[in-house]
Amino acid sequence: MPDSENFNRATISKKFGSWNAALEYAGYEPNKERGVSEEKLIKELARLRDELGRPPTESRI
Incomplete structure (x- = not known):
């Protein structure tokens, strides 16, 4: 697979x-959250970067 x-x-x-x-x-x-702020999205991308040790790929988001 x-x-x-x-x-x-x-x-x-x-x-x-x-x-x-x-x-x-x-x-x-x-996830049923709608209208997420740009600030919250940036924080989530930063959290994923820290967790993964690199910027997340689209498939990791």
């Missing part, structure tokens, strides 16, 4: 109808 980083969000959404539907199918609770 190919590495999961070979699949992008659009491919997954097309297969399952939406990103949240794919998450639910996989047994995860989807």
